[in-house]
Amino acid sequence: MPQVQPKVKLIRYTPAPEELVALAAKLCYSASDLSDLDEGIAQKDQSKYLNRLMEMGHLSPVEHASFTFGIEGVSRSLLAQITRHRIASFSVQSQRYVALGDDETGFDYIVPPAIDALGEEDAAEYRRQMDTINEWYQAWRKKLGTGEKSNEDARFVLPNASATRMLVTMNARELQHFLSLRCCSRAQWEIRAVAWQMLALAHEAAPALFENAGPGCLRGPCPEGKKCCGKAAEVRERAQALKHQN
Numbered sequence: 001m002p003q004v005q006p007k008v009k010l011i012r013y014t015p016a017p018e019e020l021v022a023l024a025a026k027l028c029y030s031a032s033d034l035s036d037l038d039e040g041i042a043q044k045d046q047s048k049y050l051n052r053l054m055e056m057g058h059l060s061p062v063e064h065a066s067f068t069f070g071i072e073g074v075s076r077s078l079l080a081q082i083t084r085h086r087i088a089s090f091s092v093q094s095q096r097y098v099a100l101g102d103d104e105t106g107f108d109y110i111v112p113p114a115i116d117a118l119g120e121e122d123a124a125e126y127r128r129q130m131d132t133i134n135e136w137y138q139a140w141r142k143k144l145g146t147g148e149k150s151n152e153d154a155r156f157v158l159p160n161a162s163a164t165r166m167l168v169t170m171n172a173r174e175l176q177h178f179l180s181l182r183c184c185s186r187a188q189w190e191i192r193a194v195a196w197q198m199l200a201l202a203h204e205a206a207p208a209l210f211e212n213a214g215p216g217c218l219r220g221p222c223p224e225g226k227k228c229c230g231k232a233a234e235v236r237e238r239a240q241a242l243k244h245q246n
């Protein structure tokens with residue numbers, strides 16, 4: 001049965017997202033009407049303007065730019081966490097319409113790195129457990145008939161480890177908020193790994209919008225208080241490296 005790794009792709013985003021945010025802000029602060037609102041926007045570097053806007057907390061213009069990510073090779077456990085973000089939109093591969101693997105290949109699943117790190121014997125035990133669950137799952141599918149009716153009930157024996165794929169759309173304000181919570185070392189390892197990939201892609205597409213995005217410790221002292229991981233310097237270095245490489 002295949003062990004899979006998280007993969008994140010930026011599928012689509014609002015064209016010229018930074019120009020659009022600058023334009024929305026200009027509408028708030030200038031007397032321009034719609035016919036001349038666009039004037040000078042594309043010609044000028046908007047990064048300082050956007051930075052000032054975000055520092056002021058004037059964030060409604062930031063909501064006009066949207067980013068759609070494809071995410072796969074992640075667990076149902078990640079799905080439970082990411083879908084808590086209510087301002088985002090999700091489309092998730094169905095476990096009713098899509099049967100997961102068969103007797104031979106089984107379902108895709110995620111192996112937590114901490115289990116891999118225990119060594120080959122324990123990792124093999126985990127894989128055997130997944131094989132056993134696959135036997136249960138396939139047996140229920142056969143017993144319940146074929147198609148969505150059987151998939152929808154057979155899936156009850158699948159583990160949190162089983163892999164899923166989804167599209168996630170967030171506006172830039174929600175994405176900044178998500179990255180702030182989920183790039184933080186306190187976030188669980190899998191969603192954190194995905195969030196850092198999303199940060200890299202979002203920053204590549206719109207560097208000014210995401211220059212200060214990431215965990216709270218990039219923008220000041222760690223906001224986690226007693227729960228602080230104590231690795232702010234390391235985290236800042238990682239973010240710098242990621243943003244410089246774009």
Ligand SMILES: Cc1cc2nc3c(=O)[nH]c(=O)nc-3n(C[C@H](O)[C@H](O)[C@H](O)COP(=O)(O)OP(=O)(O)OC[C@H]3O[C@@H](n4cnc5c(N)ncnc54)[C@H](O)[C@@H]3O)c2cc1C
Nearest residue numbers: 081083084085086087088174177178181182184186187188
């Ligand atoms: C480290 C960590 C540990 C966690 N542990 C747990 C846990 O043990 N149990 C658990 O249940 N959850 C847990 N969560 C999930 C957490 O409680 C939030 O549900 C999740 O992070 C989504 O955050 P959010 O509500 O800020 O984001 P979103 O839903 O994306 O909302 C964005 C923002 O919009 C505003 N907003 C959205 N909806 C409302 C609303 N209805 N009313 C008022 N304002 C709103 C808020 O300002 C919110 O911050 C954890 C999260 C993290 C990062």
